[in-house]
Amino acid sequence: MKKTTIKDIAKLAGVSKATVSRVLNGSKYVSPEAYNRVMKVIEKTGYKPSSIARSLVNKKTKVIGVLITDISNPFYSELVKGIVEVANVYDYNILLCNSFNEFKKEVEFLEILSNKEVDGIIFMTKGVTDEHRNFLRSFKKPVVTVNRKVKEFKIPNVDIDNFKAGYDATEHLIKLNHKRIAIIRAAETDETAGVERFEGYKKALDDYKVPFDNRLVMEGDFKAKSGYKAMEKFLRLENPPTAVFCVNDEMACGVIKCVVENGLNVPEDVSVVGFDDIPLASLFIPSLTTIKQPIYDMGAVAMRLVYKLIKGEKIDKEDYILPHKLVIRQSTKKRN
Structure with a gap:
């Protein structure tokens, strides 16, 4: 069966192809009489304009x-x-x-x-x-x-405000009397999770006179496994952290798993804060304290x-x- 074209619509409606095109695209004025004739033919034939053709006319692909x-x-x-x-x-x-x-x-x-x-x-x-x-x-x-x-x-x-969010997460841990607060950040190429949240963490430590310790800084890749591995290294320190701030929730879940599998408890031995508030954060055991992004x-x-x-x-x-x-x-x- 032959596919109906704009040329066919124009012929049946007694108008030009340009008029049919204007009706379809709403690009220019068309008289009510011509508009109604075209629309009746379109309805009768069941014509559907090609999306590619329309994009060429509109210069929009949608x-x-x-x-x-x-x-x-x-x-x-x-x-x-x-x-x-x-x-x-x-x-x-x-x-x-x-x-x-x-x-x-x-x-x-x-x-x-x-x-x-x-x-x-x-x-x-x-x-x-x-x-x-x-x-x-x-x-x-x-x-x-x-x-x-x-x-x-x-x-x-x-x-x-990623700087403020990093500050807020760290301040919460400081107000819970933690002095050894670790962070699992992102790579420095990541301006938000790798730099701004980290700078917020450092500013909170500075404002509350909590010493910054570079040994308490690890880099992760947003996966739970990287959080787990970073926490393993923290636990091997002579003076391990009592709290960890992770720049996303998945890494925080990895941290909690590592703590538990090493015979410790969250939050009794180690407090953990995540970032994002993904659905899993409220379902994890223990449920995760986190920075909620909208x-x-x-x-x-x-x-x-x-x-x-x-x-x-x-x-x-x-x-x-x-x-x-x-x-x-x-x-x-x-x-x-």
Whole structure:
């Protein structure tokens, strides 16, 4: 059966192909009479316009590229949920790219998204390299970042105050009389979890006159296994920590598992604070004290911003800082 075309619709409605195109895209004025004739033919024939053809006319693909580092991490699945649900409201589709924490793959995905002519990109990469910056210089469509401020570019970034959050987590442990407070941070290439949260940790120690000990600083990769391994090293110290602040919840769960498997208890022997408040945090035993990020809202706000930019609307600022909250549960306890 022959597929109905715009030419067929125009012939049946007694109008030009240009008029049919205007009706379909709402691009220019069409008289009510011509509009009604075209719509009646479309309804009668069951015609559905090609999405590719429409994108060529509108110069819009109705697709947003989303680049993340690890979809298996509950943080990212919740973030993507916020993006997708708002995208659905705007009748946009998402092209999701998962880099598995590989810088090379991130840059490859950005080029792929550019070649796919996506209308905009939302990304939260492992870090920001010169390759990322080179891409941003050449990419002329809207970009919004989450948790990844790129200072050289006027790109909207959705985030929390990571310095203050790191400070709050550490201050909580200090107020519970802990003096040996360890941190499992991220790599220094990660401006938020690797630098800002770490700086907040150090500032809290300094403000409360708690000595900073470089032996109590370990680097993890956001996986529970890296938290476990870091805690093993802490426990081998002559004077091990009585509290540990982890820059994400998965590593905190690894820390708790290590403490228990070494014959100690949380929080009686070691207090633990995480970061993110993923669903597992409240279900873990003991339930995890953590910094709650509004993860879903961060994704939703990012999608709203990129949509505004696509529509040509002005946005009033570059930094969109959402509130965080210290959620106190069973994994922390006052030290006698």
